[in-house]
Amino acid sequence: MKYGVYEVICSLDYRGHSPGTRFVARLDSAAEARAIVRGNIRLVEEISSLMPAEHELPAGWADSTQTTAAPSGASTVERGK
Amino acid sequence: MPSLWFVVPAVGRFHLTAICLRQLRRTCDQLERHGVHASAVVVADDENLDTARELGFGWVRRDNQFTSQKFNDGIQKACDVAVNPRPVDYVVPCGSDDWVDWRLFVDLPAADTMVGFQRMSFVREDGGEISESLVNYPGGCGIRIYPRQLFEPFGYRPADEHRQRGCDTSILYNLRAEWGYELQLHHPDSDPRQIVDWKSPTQQINSYDDVVQWRRNAQPDPFETLADIYPADALDEMRNYYHLALVPA
Numbered sequence: 257m258k259y260g261v262y263e264v265i266c267s268l269d270y271r272g273h274s275p276g277t278r279f280v281a282r283l284d285s286a287a288e289a290r291a292i293v294r295g296n297i298r299l300v301e302e303i304s305s306l307m308p309a310e311h312e313l314p315a316g317w318a319d320s321t322q323t324t325a326a327p328s329g330a331s332t333v334e335r336g337k
Numbered sequence: 338m339p340s341l342w343f344v345v346p347a348v349g350r351f352h353l354t355a356i357c358l359r360q361l362r363r364t365c366d367q368l369e370r371h372g373v374h375a376s377a378v379v380v381a382d383d384e385n386l387d388t389a390r391e392l393g394f395g396w397v398r399r400d401n402q403f404t405s406q407k408f409n410d411g412i413q414k415a416c417d418v419a420v421n422p423r424p425v426d427y428v429v430p431c432g433s434d435d436w437v438d439w440r441l442f443v444d445l446p447a448a449d450t451m452v453g454f455q456r457m458s459f460v461r462e463d464g465g466e467i468s469e470s471l472v473n474y475p476g477g478c479g480i481r482i483y484p485r486q487l488f489e490p491f492g493y494r495p496a497d498e499h500r501q502r503g504c505d506t507s508i509l510y511n512l513r514a515e516w517g518y519e520l521q522l523h524h525p526d527s528d529p530r531q532i533v534d535w536k537s538p539t540q541q542i543n544s545y546d547d548v549v550q551w552r553r554n555a556q557p558d559p560f561e562t563l564a565d566i567y568p569a570d571a572l573d574e575m576r577n578y579y580h581l582a583l584v585p586a
Contacts, residue, residue, distance in 0.1 A: 280499060320374070
């Protein structure tokens with residue numbers, strides 16, 4: 257999953273971000289390309305992970321024998337876009 | 338047995354947060370007894386992480402610049418196999434000043450359904466009043482049950498990264514944009530006392546007066562009002578917290 261730091265380079269807001277500001281987002285690649293071609297934003301930097309370096313699981317979670325079962329209805333979710 | 342994590346961004350208010358996290362520990366223990374493998378992840382960069390560790394919860398160290406980033410960190414820690422070998426089935430964002438009744442999380446939704454609760458209670462900053470509220474917009478209050486699958490298209494970071502407030506609205510907006518009519522929204526009937534927001538004299542996004550538009554049925558003694566929902570130990574701790582907070586040093 258790739259994220260980007262973008263800068264709004266036009267004189268209008270872009271997705272609620274003011275001109276001249278930078279924001280982090282994961283944009284659909286087609287939408288990103290259009291916005292860059294239109295001159296709304298520029299990609300400042302690509303980021304592969306936003307998770308901070310320091311994090312820990314709950315005690316015993318990784319060793320738990322518990323399996324995660326698919327909840328009822330899980331199979332009904334399909335992408336229909 | 339389904340699994341569920343509460344995601345708790347925290348900052349400061351160490352005493353109040355510790356009381357609420359201890360109550361959340363009891364909530365998780367009750368859920369375990371009733372067929373839900375439950376825990377929590379606390380996202381902070383201060384003493385609250387020590388409390389999280391002491392209670393056996395997970396944690397993510399993140400500064401307090403953007404609340405939405407903290408929610409995203411916790412959700413990703415819960416759901417993403419890249420950082421959790423046993424990703425959970427459900428995520429519930431929860432404030433560090435909230436209590437939630439475990440009974441709300443036993444009946445879990447299908448993978449295309451988000452559950453939002455519209456009835457909750459607020460306790461005034463001095464602990465001297467509790468009132469019921471109906472948060473009657475879609476999704477209700479910030480306590481919501483999200484199946485993990487809904488977050489997958491976002492790399493398990495569903496909120497806009499740079500928000501100080503409105504994080505729950507941001508998540509719902511993004512989910513609707515992504516899933517459209519496939520996303521089901523369910524508002525079960527619940528007792529307003531099953532979600533309690535404990536207002537404190539310091540550091541909070543919305544004060545008791547800020548939520549006046551939803552307030553009704555005020556009662557003078559929160560601890561008596563909540564006695565048949567929450568354990569006496571937790572209520573005693575909270576009563577002492579307000580007593581100490583109001584006694585001049």
